[in-house]
Amino acid sequence: MKAIVIDDSKAIRVILKKILVPLGFEVFEAENGQEAIIKIAQNGIPDIALVDWNMPVMNGLDFVKQARTLINLNNMKIMMVTTEAEMDRMVLALESGANEYVMKPFTKEIIIEKLQILGVVNHDQNTSPNC
Amino acid sequence: MRILIVDDSPDIAELLGEIISDMGFGISVVNSGQAALDELNNKGPFNMVLVDWKMPEMSGLDLIKSIRSEAKYNDMQIIMITGMTDLEDVSLALESGANEYLMKPFSQEMVLDKLRLCGVDLGDQPSA
Numbered sequence: 001m002k003a004i005v006i007d008d009s010k011a012i013r014v015i016l017k018k019i020l021v022p023l024g025f026e027v028f029e030a031e032n033g034q035e036a037i038i039k040i041a042q043n044g045i046p047d048i049a050l051v052d053w054n055m056p057v058m059n060g061l062d063f064v065k066q067a068r069t070l071i072n073l074n075n076m077k078i079m080m081v082t083t084e085a086e087m088d089r090m091v092l093a094l095e096s097g098a099n100e101y102v103m104k105p106f107t108k109e110i111i112i113e114k115l116q117i118l119g120v121v122n123h124d125q126n127t128s129p130n131c
Numbered sequence: 132m133r134i135l136i137v138d139d140s141p142d143i144a145e146l147l148g149e150i151i152s153d154m155g156f157g158i159s160v161v162n163s164g165q166a167a168l169d170e171l172n173n174k175g176p177f178n179m180v181l182v183d184w185k186m187p188e189m190s191g192l193d194l195i196k197s198i199r200s201e202a203k204y205n206d207m208q209i210i211m212i213t214g215m216t217d218l219e220d221v222s223l224a225l226e227s228g229a230n231e232y233l234m235k236p237f238s239q240e241m242v243l244d245k246l247r248l249c250g251v252d253l254g255d256q257p258s259a
Binding site: 040042070073 | 218221231232234241
């Protein structure tokens, strides 16, 4: 399974990678939506994209919209991971094509739970509370 | 380190030239694909080529294919620089032989990051 973590914060990318790698994901990273498209072209289409909202160059919402207009990215699961906490923002992300929505700050358990909901992680995979 | 810049836009070529020459690298600038092939043949060797996609007569994509068709350029690093942002476009450029892909508009930091990804040692320059 492949995952891409798209966030302009290196710290967030590292934290999410530390959650994903033990679950068996091959993880690649991008600092913004544009870099994500390049990384996907270089590394292949991931099963799941974890996407921040507020990023320079191409923000997370624009990435989601673009991904959903591309036939070959249409089956990629997308989880928005963002500080945007307003309900209308969440609705906008989901309407634009995100499959799940996680608000920062997040815990390892929440990320794993969402991955399980999306069907990219089995329910019997490690959910120990160490993050 | 010698870098060839290929762009039919003088403004973009000048901007790239300033960024790269500020790093202390030698640059050459041409405004078409054919001029790039001539420059590579007559004034090489170059270590890297930065290629605009949309140019009249010979596109950047065709230039890359032409460069990759010659074994003597096997070690040449090529960065495609373009406003084309679709996954299909990026994939096509990479499959055609580009090593990296930079989308316009770009910043100095974005250019330097791509140079690093192509193995260029930039010394103490901070990453973006």
